[in-house]
Amino acid sequence: MSRPKILSAVRQRVAEASRFRCGYCLTSQDIVGPVLELDHILPVSKGGADEEDNLWLACSWCNAYKGKQTDALDPLTGDRVSLFDPRRRIWADHFKWSDDGTLIVGLTACGRATVDALQLNNEYVVPARRRWVAVGWHPPSD
Numbered sequence: 726m727s728r729p730k731i732l733s734a735v736r737q738r739v740a741e742a743s744r745f746r747c748g749y750c751l752t753s754q755d756i757v758g759p760v761l762e763l764d765h766i767l768p769v770s771k772g773g774a775d776e777e778d779n780l781w782l783a784c785s786w787c788n789a790y791k792g793k794q795t796d797a798l799d800p801l802t803g804d805r806v807s808l809f810d811p812r813r814r815i816w817a818d819h820f821k822w823s824d825d826g827t828l829i830v831g832l833t834a835c836g837r838a839t840v841d842a843l844q845l846n847n848e849y850v851v852p853a854r855r856r857w858v859a860v861g862w863h864p865p866s867d
């Protein structure tokens with residue numbers, strides 16, 4: 726039996742709270758093309774609900790790479806840490822953009838683990854970011 730559909734009003738509120746961009750890589754809806762997806766911060770497979778406080782926008786790359794993961798290894802220390810929670814944590818506390826604006830740099834264990842686990846600098850998105858930077862669409866200024 727399929728799960729009940731998330732109400733469009735809930736999706737709209739989550740999209741507004743997410744500022745119409747991916748909570749992980751900050752790609753904006755208006756430049757990415759495919760519609761941003763609803764990410765279950767705690768995956769359904771691990772008991773996460775369809776409730777608004779468990780939802781955030783994610784691009785299809787980040788949502789696919791995240792999958793069922795809730796934690797990952799910090800590549801610097803090898804410690805297993807929680808992935809970034811875009812609803813409860815501040816992006817700039819855990820990540821920054823490289824000087825050229827094309828790469829996401831993890832600043833904390835959580836940030837580094839999330840960059841690796843979600844492949845935030847994957848070989849497909851970085852060339853796109855390079856073009857977005859060239860026309861002034863990226864990185865976001867806030």
Ligand SMILES: [Zn+2]
Pocket residue numbers: 747748749750751752783784785786787788
């Ligand atoms: Zn993303």
